[in-house]
Structure formats: C-alpha cells, structure tokens
Amino acid sequence: MTVPSVLDVRRLTKTFPGTTALDAVDLEVRDGEIHALVGQNGSGKSTLIKVLAGYHTPDPGSEIRLAGEPLTHSNLAGHDRLRFVHQDLGLVLELSTVDNLALRSEFLTSAGRVRWRAQVRRTHQLLADFAVDLDVHAPLSAATPVQRTVVAIAAALAGWDGGAGLLVLDEPTAVLPPGEAAHLLEIVRGVRARGTSILYVSHRLDEVLTLADRVTVLRGGRVVATRPTAGLGPETLAALMAGADVDVGYRAALPPVDRNPLALTARNVRGRYLDGVSLEVRQGEVVGVAGLPGSGAAELVPALAGAVAGADGEISVGTVGAVPVARANRLNLPIVPSDRLRDAVLPGMSLAENLTISILGRLRRGPGLAHSRERSTVARWMADVRVKAASERVGIDTLSGGNQQKVMLARCLARDPDVLLLADPTSGVDPAARQAIYELVAERARAGLAVVVTSADVGDLLALCTRVLVLGNGRVVRELNGDEITEHTLIHAMEETGQR
Amino acid sequence: MTNTLERPAASRPPATERVWTRWATAVSPRSIGAVYILVVIVVVFSIALPSTYPTLATVKQVANGYSITALAALALVVPLATRTFDLSFAYVMTLSGVTAAHFVVHGMSAFAAMLLGMLVALVIGVVNGLVVVVMRIDSFIGTLATGSLVQAFIIFFTNAQIISGVELAGGFSQLAQVQIVGLTGPAVYAVVVALVLWFVLEHTVVGRRIYAVGFNPDAARLATIAVDRIRFGGLLVSAGVAGFAGLCLASSISAGSPTAGTAYLLPAFAAVFVGATQLKRGRFNAWGTLIAVVMLGAGTVGLSLSAAPNYAADMFTGVVLIGALAATGLQRRRIRRG
Secondary structure (H helix, E strand, O other): OOOOOOEEEEEEEEEEOOEEEEEEEEEEEOOOOEEEEEOOOOOOHHHHHHHHOOOOOOOOOOEEEEOOEEOOOOOOOOOOOEEEEOOOOOOOOOOEHHHHHHHHOOOOEEOOEEOHHHHHHHHHHHHHOOOOOOOOOOEHHHOOHHHHHHHHHHHHHOOOOOOOOEEEEEOOOOOOOHHHHHHHHHHHHHHHHOOOEEEEEOOOHHHHHHHOOEEEEEEOOEEEEEEEOOOOOHHHHHHHHHOOOOOOOOOOOOOOOOOOOEEEEEEEEEOOOOEEEEEEEEOOOEEEEEOOOOOOHHHHHHHHOOOOOOOEEEEEEOOOOOEEHHHHHHOOOOEEOOOHHHHOOOOOOEHHHHHHHHHHHHHEEOOEEOHHHHHHHHHHHHHHOOOOOOOOOOEHHHOOHHHHHHHHHHHHHOOOOOEEEEEOOOOOOOHHHHHHHHHHHHHHHHOOOEEEEEOOOHHHHHHHOOEEEEEEOOEEEEEEEHHHOOHHHHHHHHHHHHHO | OOOHHHOOOOOOOOHHHHHHHHHHHHOOHHHHHHHHHHHHHHHHHHHHOOOOOOOHHHHHHHHHHOHHHHHHHHHHHHHHHOOOOOOOHHHHHHHHHHHHHHHHHOOOOHHHHHHHHHHHHHHHHHHHHHHHHHOOOOHHHHHHHHHHHHHHHHHHHHOOOOEOOHHHHOHHHHHHHOEEOOEEHHHHHHHHHHHHHHHHHHHOHHHHHHHHHHHOHHHHHHOOOOHHHHHHHHHHHHHHHHHHHHHHHHHHHOOEOOOHHHHHHHHHHHHHHHHOOOOOOOOOOHHHHHHHHHHHHHHHHHHHHOOOOOOHHHHHHHHHHHHHHHHHHHHHHHHHOO
C-alpha cells in the first residue's frame, strides 16, 4: 500500500448498442512491471486500449487511476503518464526516421526554421538506447519491421526521461518474424530497466510467458484471471483464453458423412497468407478452419466466397464445374462475414430489408416488388432463426448483436445454399444467441447443408465441427476428426504451428 | 409460465393501433418538417403581403418557376441514393439545351434535335460512369472534372454566344411552354418523374438494391448485388433526367444559353438533401425532394415579392441547406450509436 499502482482500472464497463464490450474489468499494473494483456479476437482487448487512449468513453461507474490520480475522460488527452504504441505504429513510412521522430515528439526550431542538424543529433540520442543500426535519413519504408517498431517506441518515449509512466504496447510483434520478435523483447526489457512500466498486449503466449511478470486474461469482455507468469504454462494460459465457459460443452453431434456426395471442392487457394490450400467438404459436414493469426485461417473462408482481392485458386460447388475463386461470388455460396458491421449490416435499413436483400430476385411480381410475399418470407425466417424484435419494420441498428447475427444468418440461408461459409459466427453475440446459432447451423447440417467455419473463438469450432483443418504458414498442417477435436488438441495443434 | 419474449413477433399491437401509430409517425415534424416550415413561410408572407402573396398567381409562380429546379433535383436522387455525387448534372443540362437549340436553328425538327440533346447527355452519363465506377475516381472530384470538361466544350462549341433564332419559337418552345391544367409542361413532367422514381425506389427490386449499395456497398456486394452496375446506372439516370431538364430549360427561354444550367447546381443539391430529411429519413427520395423544392420556391417567391434584396434568395437557400444537413448529420450519428 505504499507506492500506488501505475495504472489501476476498476469496474471498467463499455457497452455498445447491442453488445457489452467490457464488463466490469479490473486491471492493475504495478510500478516497474511488465503486465501482459491477452485474449482472443473480440475479447475486449482493443476496446480496453481504446478506452485508455481516450477514443471510447467508458460507461459511468468505471474508474481509471494513473499513479493514484483519477483519470477522467476530459483530462485524458492532457495526461502524460500513459503513452501508446499502437499496432499500426502510427508512422509515416514515406518519411525518414528523423522526420517521424520530429513529428511524434517535437520539432527543434529557431525562429520558425527547423534546426535539422540538432534534430538529427536528437534522433541519434533517442535511438541510442535501442542498439539498432539504422540510416536515420532513409525513408522508413526501407527499414525492417523491427526497426520501425523501435522508432515507434522511441517516439512514444521521447521526452520521458524519468520514465515514470506506463507504456502500452499493442501487439508489437504481430507482424514480426520469430527471430526479430526476440530482439524486440530485449528492447522492451531495456525500456522497463529504465523505469517505465509496460502494458503488453499480445496473442503470442510464449512471448507473454517469457516477458511479462503478470498476465491478465480477457474473455468475452470479462477478466477471467490475473496471475503471475511464474509457474504458468502455455497450455493453462491458452485454456484460460479459449475457455469453454459459453456453453459447457455443447456439441452438434452430427451423423457421419463419409458416403455423402461432395458439396464443395477448393483447389490450391492462394492469397496473402494462403500458400495453396485445398479442401473437400461433403454434404452435411461442418468443417472448421483453425490457426493462429497470420496462419491464413482467417483469410481462407472469405477467399472461398470470392471476397478477398488477389486470392486465386479454383472452387466448385456440387457438381458444377470449377471456377476461379475470384468469381466465387457468382456461385450460390453465401458467407456470414467476420466483421458484421463493416461487411454485412445495411445500417439505416429495416430488419426485413436486411434479411431479404440477398433474395430480392425471387420477390419480383411483374415490374415491382411483391411486398406481401416479402412480409410472409420475413415472418417465416424470423420465426425460423428465432429473431426477437418488435416487428420486421424496426431498424437493424436497434437489434442486439445476437439478433443482428441471426438476421445475417437468415439472409444467407434464405438463398437455399448447399454450402454455407461462416467467419467468426458468434463474435459480439451474447451466450444465449450463441447457443441458438449453434443449434441452427447444426439443424441445417443434419438436413444436408455443408458448412465451412472459421473462428478465432475455439469454442465455435468445438461446438460445431466434425472435422477441423489447422493452418500454419498458409498450409494445412493438421487435420482433426470427430473425437480428436478437443480444446486441448486444437489449441496444442495451433500452438505447434506457431513455434515453427 | 409462458415466456412472451421467446415468441417472435407475438407482441404486435392490434391492427387499428398500428394504423394510428403509422399515421402519427407519417405526419410528425420529424418526418415532414419541411411541410411545417412551408406552412410557417406561407403564414408569415401572407400576413406581411396580404394582397400579393396568398394568391393563385403565387402558387403558379412556384409550380412553374421551380419545375426545372425540381427536375434537376430529381436527377440527383438516384446517384445520391447510391452515395455517388454527380456534380456534372448542371453542365449536362446546359449541354443538352445547347445541342438541341443548335440543331433546331440549323433546320432539324424539334423532336430529332431533342433526341440528339438527350443522346449527348447520356454520353456524358457514360463518361461519368467510366470515371467514377470503372476508374474508381472519387465521384465528387470525378464528376466535377467531367462537368468542367463539358463546360469547356460548350464554350468552345458556342463561342460563349447564346444560340437563338426564330426557329426556336416554334415546336421547340412547346416542350416547356405547353399548358396542362393551368401548369406549364415541366411542372407536370417533374411530378411524372417523381412518380416514376418513387415507384422504382420504393416498389421494385432495383430500388431496394440502390439503397443497399448506398448504405453499405461491401455488404451489398457480399449479398450478390452488382454494385458497380448499379452505381453506373445511377449516373446514367442523373445524366438522362438532367438532359431532359436542360431541354425544358432551353425550350422555356427559347434559346441555347452556354451557362444556363450552372444556376441550378446549388438549389438542386439543396432540395435533394433537404428531401432526404423528409418522409423517409436518411434516404434520398422523390417526394421529399419535391416537398423541399416547393418549400424553397415558396420562400424565394415570398422574398422577391416583398422586395427583399436579390441576394436574399441565395441566403435563404444556403441557410436551409445547412439546416437540413445538420439535421441529417444528427440523425445519422444517432443511428450509428443506436
């Protein structure tokens, strides 16, 4: 009780329309500590960072203290005890290191003129602690990723000579190859040695365990654990992150499909993260695609739908001849995309309009739109996917995340597809709706629908899949079938790909 | 215990109550604010100018004098509904009028000359489509550029001279000067165009897709909508309607003026944006646009009758436009936050 914590967050809650992104989060970073924050996509990590950075306003009742002083949203920007290196680093790659550091910290001027020589000296000073060999005049686009990260960290720390504050590093190693990541970890330790506390946000569990003193695990917007890393193994940590709290083991229990005809065949799909993936999916089969960020798992499903620019490969649905994936959007191959608000919801339109947008062609009557048939179709689907809403005329924006997702699912199913693609089908969805979505998909699969699902939430794959492909470096490295699919094997298989 | 929440759509109010709520929403100031402003305008000017303002002549002046503004504004409804700007429409108006007038003066029949005017307008629509949809240039800048090119071509072609001649007083002037139930042609055409746009946007598959593209093009694309084709089509519609408005304009003044259309740029945008706050909030729509034109017209005519200085009309338009945009901005933000 002597030295106040650098950062003390109490009961931090942040709700968005339809979802609770953060639910009474407590987080304490002690003085001189490296504190890791881990969690899956959608666990609330980025919302937490955005609240700290002043981008989001927390809900009333939340409390944030920096070194004992309460931090309100109005004084947040003026505060100097909290600095950030965001995932995109916030650098201007066309400009040199000197320019970037000047932009981020200060320009040394006399009578309005920039004193470039002093500026260069200062740049060398700022970088001196980091032991990087870097041409400070070359544009940053020529620097290696780790050098850029160092420049961003140096810029964030500029002028903080006492070092008494908190540096937030948001996924600094996400784009670094393993060798360079190790170098960066050394640098982070050096920063701490000079007295700065660090909140380290990462997906990479091995890193977190070697670097951090303590770790806080977020899941579904709640803190599930805060523990010292000493004595903590990657598997325990992964289990904490993935959790099976949503449903205590809901399993779709689908019948075997070995004899069913093929519903989807994809050959040699390539893209930015995909290095030639082929897969076959039979009718009634739910195939999962798993992998760490950057493995290609998140890219494969949108690529199959023809929604990834620059992806190539061939795809065929049923017995129809193969087409390039770039033209897959002409097939009857609907996708529930991962980012619902960005890629699926039509804001400003009603629930009904959102639902029927994919099947308007069938609702023609003469030159017009058959409004009565549309109404009955919508009513049927609302009952089918169990959407809770006052009427079909309400704006889609007024629905909760779970109900919106059910409408998006209905939009896809209304096309009577033979194959359905799902990306993060339960992100931003409350537990009850999540369960309902699992049951809906399973029900359709029993009726012969083939499903390919990818999710950052291992729970989705455990609940739905009869087979899971684990991707690493853009290739299928492991295939798990039936009873082999457990939380343990799945996480282990994904982790293994990361070590290579 | 029965759980009413679990039963979807079970808690609907009875039919009569629903009709009532629908009516209450339809006539609320939030839905038809411009009508209420129109009423205020009419009352104020009727009190200030009791002998000249509340007369049939004023009604006709608004209907006839603002019919071409109405056509110009209606031209913008479809592209804006797909979130595509068409700033070139005013120059397209000039172009079609000048083209038709030129050929009429050179002895062509009025009908054939008008067809040619429409044709050049549609060619500009295709050019806009190529620039905005195919070359993916931002529509605001892209159509500003094509508009500027069109204006340059008109000045080159006409030597900045007004095309006039006795030939224009014949059949060509009939298009705009014909009287239908006490109104001039363009007033009737504007209502017909609005009727068509309303039907297409509200009651056809294409209309629904147009709005979907405007609200979220990425989502529309994943829902199998041909987003590019719809945006291209929207630019063709605006060029076509603007071309027709240009013919009416040239016909009404019996001349081809090389800068005739430019004056319609601001009022048309003002009307269509005010229109988007009416009836179907947040959606560019035909009847809302007509209501907005009538409101702007009633105010402007009142100002000119009360011998207000000639800058007052522009001032009025500007104030209304900012007011309407502020209102839509508020609505949109409110929607985004739920």
